[in-house]
Amino acid sequence: MSETVRVMLEEDVVNKRIAELAKALSEEFEGEQLHLICILKGSIFFTCELAKRITVPVTMDFMSVSSYGSGTTSSGNVIIKKDLDEDIEGKNVVVIEDIIDTGRTLASLLKLLEKRNPKKLKLCTLLDKPDRRIADVSVDYTGFVIPDEFVVGYGLDYDQRYRNLPYIGILELS
Ligand code: IMP
Numbered sequence: 001m002s003e004t005v006r007v008m009l010e011e012d013v014v015n016k017r018i019a020e021l022a023k024a025l026s027e028e029f030e031g032e033q034l035h036l037i038c039i040l041k042g043s044i045f046f047t048c049e050l051a052k053r054i055t056v057p058v059t060m061d062f063m064s065v066s067s068y069g070s071g072t073t074s075s076g077n078v079i080i081k082k083d084l085d086e087d088i089e090g091k092n093v094v095v096i097e098d099i100i101d102t103g104r105t106l107a108s109l110l111k112l113l114e115k116r117n118p119k120k121l122k123l124c125t126l127l128d129k130p131d132r133r134i135a136d137v138s139v140d141y142t143g144f145v146i147p148d149e150f151v152v153g154y155g156l157d158y159d160q161r162y163r164n165l166p167y168i169g170i171l172e173l174s
């Protein structure tokens, strides 16, 4: 089977949009502090690029959850592989996700984080694939709404590969 990647969103387009999201977040939390939660591993590039452009004080933590195996469809099981290092009680928390597909991962994750009593709990995703939504998730900040295609790059993987592509591309398997 051969794999090819077709460019969907060029690097400069992605970075420009991230700058807009950072501006909007900085405005919403003007005079306050932001606690960013990067959902490993897919959100790592997005979190870094976003954090660099936010103008209010930022702290960061990392969490690893899993709902996908090595293929391209959701298993529906959400497992916490690495929990946060710090308490989020009373903090302005922004969960940073790479992509929301069925929404199952985020729906369970947000419920769990809500129980830890953050001051605010917001969700920021680089990509949203609404066509495949199963669970109800309210997204506060979205980079791009995309069609139902399997995408890689800018942190997103297919079987752990392609994360390092500086752009977002559609993975074509033939
Ligand atoms: P959900 O629970 O179905 O919303 O799945 C969300 C997670 O599935 C994301 O954090 C990604 O890790 C993965 N995922 C969903 N769609 C894609 C895709 O098109 N490319 C790469 N990973 C994806």
Ligand code: MG
Pocket (backbone or CB within 6 Å): 040, 041, 042, 098
């Ligand atoms: Mg992921």
